[in-house]
Amino acid sequence: xxxxxxxxxxxxxxxxxxxxxxxxxxxxxxxxxxxxxxxxxxxxxxxxxxxxxxxxxxxxxxxxxxxxxxxxxxxxxxxxxxxxxxxxxxxxxxxxxxxxxxxxxxxxxxxxxxxxxxxxxxxxxxxxxxxxxxxxxxxxxxxxxxxxxxxxxxxxxxxxxxxxxxxxxxxxxxxxxxxxxxxxxxxxxxxxxxxxxxxxxxxxxxxxxxxxxxxxxxxxxxxxxxxxxxxxxxxxxxxxxxxxxxxxxxxxxxxxxxxxxxxxxxxxxxxxxxxxxxxxxxxxxxxxxxxxxxxxxxxxxxxxxxxxxxxxxxxxxxxxxxxxxxxxxxxxxxxxxxxxxxxxxxxxxxxxxxxxxxxxxxxxxxxxxxxxxxxxxxxxxxxxxxxxxxxxxxxxxxxxxxxxxxxxxxxxxxxxxxxxxxxxxxxxxxxxxxxxxxxxxxxxxxxxxxxxxxxxxxxxxxxxxxxxxxxxxxxxxxxxxxxxxxxxxxxxxxxxxxxxxxxx
Numbered sequence: 001x002x003x004x005x006x007x008x009x010x011x012x013x014x015x016x017x018x019x020x021x022x023x024x025x026x027x028x029x030x031x032x033x034x035x036x037x038x039x040x041x042x043x044x045x046x047x048x049x050x051x052x053x054x055x056x057x058x059x060x061x062x063x064x065x066x067x068x069x070x071x072x073x074x075x076x077x078x079x080x081x082x083x084x085x086x087x088x089x090x091x092x093x094x095x096x097x098x099x100x101x102x103x104x105x106x107x108x109x110x111x112x113x114x115x116x117x118x119x120x121x122x123x124x125x126x127x128x129x130x131x132x133x134x135x136x137x138x139x140x141x142x143x144x145x146x147x148x149x150x151x152x153x154x155x156x157x158x159x160x161x162x163x164x165x166x167x168x169x170x171x172x173x174x175x176x177x178x179x180x181x182x183x184x185x186x187x188x189x190x191x192x193x194x195x196x197x198x199x200x201x202x203x204x205x206x207x208x209x210x211x212x213x214x215x216x217x218x219x220x221x222x223x224x225x226x227x228x229x230x231x232x233x234x235x236x237x238x239x240x241x242x243x244x245x246x247x248x249x250x251x252x253x254x255x256x257x258x259x260x261x262x263x264x265x266x267x268x269x270x271x272x273x274x275x276x277x278x279x280x281x282x283x284x285x286x287x288x289x290x291x292x293x294x295x296x297x298x299x300x301x302x303x304x305x306x307x308x309x310x311x312x313x314x315x316x317x318x319x320x321x322x323x324x325x326x327x328x329x330x331x332x333x334x335x336x337x338x339x340x341x342x343x344x345x346x347x348x349x350x351x352x353x354x355x356x357x358x359x360x361x362x363x364x365x366x367x368x369x370x371x372x373x374x375x376x377x378x379x380x381x382x383x384x385x386x387x388x389x390x391x392x393x394x395x396x397x398x399x400x401x402x403x404x405x406x407x408x409x410x411x412x413x414x415x416x417x418x419x420x421x422x423x424x425x426x427x428x429x430x431x432x433x434x435x436x437x438x439x440x441x442x443x444x445x446x447x448x449x450x451x452x453x454x455x456x457x458x459x460x461x462x463x464x465x466x467x468x469x470x471x472x473x474x475x476x477x478x479x480x481x482x483x484x485x486x487x488x489x490x491x492x493x494x495x496x497x498x499x500x501x502x503x504x
Contacts, residue, residue: 028052028060030159031120035195036183037165039142043069043130051122054115059108060123067130073109074124081110139168141254142199143269158191169201170213172251174265188265196264200254213251220252224276225288232289235325236296239399241407243295261287263294282326282334290322296406297321313419316382317402320390323383339387346380389421392459424457438474438493447472447491448480464492 034049052060073080084107115121136142142165163173163186171177173186174195184199202213207226210233214220229250237243245266252270261271268291276284298314323342327335390398401420419426437452438461449461449472458474466487472479 027056027058028054032160032162033195034162035164037142037144037163037197039136039139039165039199043067043128044136044142044144046125046127046129048125049122050125051120054117054119054121057114057116059110060115060121062107062109068107069128069130071107071125071127075111075121078111080123081112083108083110139166140199140201141169142167142197143253143255144197158193161188161192161195162186163195163197165197165199167199169199170204172198172213172249172267172269190265192265194264196262196269198251198254198267198269200251202251202254209245209247211247211249213249215252215254218252218272219277220275221277225250228276228285228288229292231329232285232292232325235328236289236292236321239321239403240296241403243406245295248292248295261291263291263298266295268292282330282338285326285329286322286338288322289325290318293318293321293325312378312382315378316386319379319383320386342380342383346376346384385425386421388459389425392422392425422457440491440493442483442491445483446480447483448478449474449493451477453477461493466490 030050030052032049032051036047038045054060071082073082109123111121111123130136136144161174163175164180164183165171165173166183168182171184171186173184174192175186175188178185178187200213200215202215203222205212205214205222205226207223207230210226210229212220212222212226212229214222229248233248247266249267250270251267252275253272261274262269270288270291272278274284274287279287294314297317319342323335323338326338393401405418405420439450439452440463441448441450447463447465447470449463451458451474454477456474456477458476458479461472461474461479463470463472463481465484468484468487470481470484472481
């Protein structure tokens, strides 16, 4: 019993810890962040003005996600007492985390007199930051997130940002970019979620409204990437309406790093391990289209509160869009292969166990799923849910629904309830990460399927009987079909085909 409890604790602590952190952080709204950052050999020197509006009285807690030294906090001319969380769940997390993991911890600011609900306050925070997994080096080369305060995938905070960074080379940041003496200055054109910064010396290649920034010495086929980006953006715009900025900048990372490619505001950063030569044609186009799709899904449309699907909506829609665009550009066979790889990735998760036709997964919900739970949930399972919706609605109609939804929310968050999907599917697949547990029986020459979960909205389930395909319409937890004449072979329920194409 003790061993089972310990295993359960090790499996569930990241989700519980994440939810606890969010609850403790959600005492205020972030309104604005003004930051000046300068790279150096010892770390990133940060001078930050953070403006918040208080929702619940108490200390202003910031979730630090990297090493911070020489911290000084002030409000106006007065110093603000600050303490670091060192006990409770933070201590447990450090004991259970893998060696070398960068565990977030809390910084609490306690101004005197205390702030009341509705008050707005601006704090000045100066510190030396050493973010794990991101590079920092002088004024020629910096690549980092300038926001160590909260995990945006969890809290989904959005704020207006102004960023200034002294740089001898090119600089990419979130928003309108101007030269300010020896520094680059960025001002967000819409609320941002995280301040991602890339500074380096680049060779600039252009094609229409797209700029590609390549570090000297990088082995990159610039013309190929630009042509692919142009085709991808044209397809996404045709499907979902205009969203691309006047100029989209795509930067190849200046330094190798242990992080994925990403999109923020009007620029995309590509990990060198994610270029066409490394990924192959189909996976490369799907990844490029995924990042470009964030110009629609994630930067214009997302839900702002943990528990309302923000992460899986934007990542699932971007993943779905990436595969669909790659399929549109390369053909139906590529599309089928990419979708099958998604299903295999999801079914290959370590916590999935198969017992005959039964499929189990953990009980963490999509609505609460974050990167602390399992990246395959918001990305892969989210994409598969949208794939099912497309099948039921029809591709053109579903894309039309998405186009109208994005158009209704160009500069604000869209509510979960506004999403134009099948409500039964949305409610079921947002409530669990399980696949439906389907069993079968042969009775009087009929094949009967039953699902133990009556909330499953059902659909047409393809079953292979002795090498022949039989479609069974399952509604209300049960469905049946006539057994093929003379069929006496094994009965197989292929979960990949339930997900990929319930109508075939």
